[in-house]
Amino acid sequence: MDINKFKLLNYYYNLSVNRKNILLDKRTEHALNNQQIEEKLVAEGFLSNKKPTNKGIKALEQYKVDNAVILAAGSATRFIPLSLEYPKGLFEVKGERLIERLIKQLQEAGITDITVVLGYKKEMFYYLKEKYNIKLVINDEYQSKNNIKSIECIRESLKNTYICCCDDYFIDNPFNQYEYVSFYAGYESTEIPTEMYATIDNDSKIIDIRKGHNGNGEVLLGHTYWTADFSKRFIECVENDKEGKYAQKFWEWLVKDNLSNLPNFYFKEYSVNKIFEFDYFEQLRAFDHEYIGHAHSEILRNIKLVFRCDEEDIVNFRPIKEGMTNTSFIFQVDGTDYIYRHSGDGTEEIINRRNEKNSLITAKKIGIDPTYIYMDVNEGWKISKFIPSFREPDYQNFEDSKKIIKVLQKLHSADLTADYGMKPWEDAVAMEQLIKGKDPHCFDKYENLKQKVEKLYAKTINDGIQKCFCHGDTYKHNWMIEPNGRVYLIDWEYSGYSDPGIDVGYYIVDAMYNFDTAEKFIKTYLGDNYNSVTDFHFTAYVAIIAYYWFVWAMYRESCGAEMGESLKNWRCMAEKYADYLLEKESR
Template sequence: MTKAEFTILNHLYERGTERKNELPEVALTQILSDSLSYERLVGKGYIDRHSGKITAAGIQALEPYRVDNAIIMAAGASTRFVPLSLEKPKGLYEVKGKRLIDRQIEQLQEAGIKDITVVLGYKKEMFFYLKEKYQVKFIFNAAYNIKNNIESLYLARNEMKNTYICSCDNYFMDNPFHQYEYQSFYAGVTVRDRTNEMYVETDEQMRIVEMKKGKAEGLILMGHAFWQKPFASKFLELAEADRSIGMYDSLFWEWLVKDHLPELPPFYLKEYAANVIFEFDYFDELRKFDEQYIHHTQSKIISNIQSVFHCEEAKICHFRKVEEGMTNTSFIFQIDGVDYIYRHPGDGTENIINRSHEKRSLEIAKEWGFDPTYVYMDINEGWKISIYIPSFREPDYQNFDDTEKILAVLRRLHAIPVSVDYGMRPWEDALTMEELLVKKDPSCFHTFYPLKEKIGKLYQMTKADGVKKCFCHGDTYRPNWMIKADEDVILIDWEYSGYSDPGIDIGYYIVDAMYEFDQAEQFIRAYLKEDYNEQRCFHYMAYTAIIAYYWFVWAMYRESCGAIMGESLYQWYEMAKKYADHLL
């Protein structure tokens, strides 16, 4: 069957089911005026000449083009959609009176697509109502935070037939789905400006022949896709081949298609009119589309910001994602032209961080001039607001001048006459986190008992060597230092601060710099100046191992809560082992 014949039959079928065809009236008139195609269909008995309606034989002729099912990807955390995505997945936000994913499922069902699978990951439990409401199926993607949506499609491989591929956060003004589709395609629209979407070049038949980023205008991919079984099979073959390599782990599925277009079965663009398909990558885009989000977002985070600045919601704007930190997630926002940063606490941090202690430390740090960025912190929920510093650099671990700047701040910090009744105890705190880990998995720590024994021995050797406690920062790795253009130094993030052993601050800087023993000794000597001696040097070297061990156990705990620590976990393990073995 030709495409023109299919379009005529499908239109007549949908007219009989009172489904509105998405084709513009002019294009539809042109196709229906194709008398040759129409006469062929009449001749085959697919159209009744007298009534102009599709016959039973015509409906049967459409069967090879039947859409079997749909897969909706809803696993991602949508980190660009801050702050709303921190509270619930983007697909669950209500737009024009209905949740995005509900609207899409209902549109699929209206088109006759009853077999619907939803792939879940981030805050998956918030989607569970869909099963009872719509009788959908679930697939769970445990790697949603370390892999992109190719993983979701691979996990749904057993559902791949003639299948719609959908994203839960698309909004379609008109229902784009159909009972029958002629060929594999990706939806798209024409734009006249530069976007961050994937642009495509097509041939005369609208087959996609090239895909690229960064064009000034043209056809972009946006919305849903449809894969016929041969296309799905080849895509899954390519995805399977990449699983041991991971080249596409961080990329959207379109990139795999882009790189393998010649190997894949024909893939077409199905163009839609402007303002039919919407994607909301950023919160400000949603505000433009649905005005309820200008004045009443129903967001607890926005309410938190309002409570601090006593302003209308509309004043809070220009949200930008900040790369996720090791402990928390943050985003930038603006009020009256001033940028601020909002810290959203990470899952599980309530078990290892005392927020009332952190708030007291922030007040001390601001009072003594170490962190002038602090604005407000909530001790019950752990969120914090600070002034955003747009221009600064982090210290260079190999630069002597930078080292001197850092040491000057640490010497001044350790000398302030402040005593609080809390602070890091890295050895004891590591034991507490080990208990939390073992509760989750009794065997998870067995391999590390030899290292634990060495660190415990080092800790006992430091207890009576006369180094006094003082007010410390506790987390002195490079990203917490800001060296401004005027060379002023700011030290941020005081979650682990308190009255502690100064070896924590010196040792962790050494750990993060991955200094060799001679570099570490030189750093300690520069810090102690005239107070340097072998016993004190041993103390600070020992705390290098102790604090590395603390962060290693901390990283294991954070990963047990779903965070991704990457190579930092191994780096801390290696530094703890290396320095413990050297000193013992």
């Protein structure tokens, strides 16, 4: 049976089982307008009175869809700010949750074996299992790998399978009990630079895939369908990727690079404005006007209250990559950019937001951080001015280091006190206990490092170095150097009345300076106060603060964060400087 006969027979089958609101692809529309195709189906005994015969239904059975997979593991970072509160699949569009609409459309088409792959805020999806009698699979690596990992998680389920993203939105129902070939849905479109496009031949077979397109082209958008053979070959390609070349990429890139090794893959064209995918909040606002005035977002409500504006006045949302404790984004009100800081999970256990707010007010008064606007001490969110043009310090440029040192000297010499402050050794021990509550033996292999750092800390306790007001988190992402030379220090979560070695030491730690460069930095900071005692103290604090951040990273990972290389770097710097000083002392 050729594809045109299949399309028409499949259409009449859907009508015979009382399917409603069917979204027709262009090829089916063409077959409906060709009387000869229907006449051939009748003549061959597949169709009678516009209904499939038993022979027709039997012919369709070889093309039966086995199941469907919905990918819902991603954190949708481009969908700031809503994605900070809900996973994208649970957004309501036109009064219906995206993922529930997809599940219902699949079930209405006769697809009952449905698996949803979860990751980000997975617990919020659990209700779907009982409500719709579906299966849930967890992708624990969603933070570090792209959606190829989600497909790997359900590899045993891949047969004749629909694969959808949880943010696919179809005006009508595009799913069928029967599909003829492997395909990717889409439509002809002018340039959408963020989407993938296909080059197709005269039979609609995809012969190339690329990102973006000049002029009209076939944009790939919506669901895809893989035959069992295609599924098998795709997984073989994944297994052959021994070096993890595609781990950080969307699955489409693997298909693009292996089109010649995979079974034929076709473009299934639909009319424009029938398939939607919401990558950005502004796209959703344009589609569903309910989101213009009332997005049911606490974050937008917070901004609205601070600026005394309407929700529709808050626009142009952009995520910010930096930030290991929290998630931040840029937004605009009345043409001016601001930054909203959203507290990370688990931070309430280790950060006192009331103290942070006091420090922000203090830092603004002395001119070191003029960006602060408002902070909520109960929930931890903060709004700051956005500095449009700045750079971070270059760790390899000592002229930049001098600029940093000048600000630290100003801060540490200011006549400021506080009844709170960072105690890196004691705080690290306290965080260790929090982590051990989840895994009692997780620190066993680091006991030797802990003992070395404790020895160094004990030697610094009564050496005469006075406490002062400190920042506590002086890595380069918290520094801003404007074109005019002004230097700002932002983000005061770990600040307070503490040891100045914390600020000096952490800059050295994050720069991963060798001993000579660290000594040069410390000497420049201390000036006339440099001697053997102060040199030991500040060098010891390189190891102490590195150990603190190493334990902090362990704690953050126990809360579900992905710390990557930072955890390893902090441990290495703690080991390196502890060994260096203790060996020097033993000579």
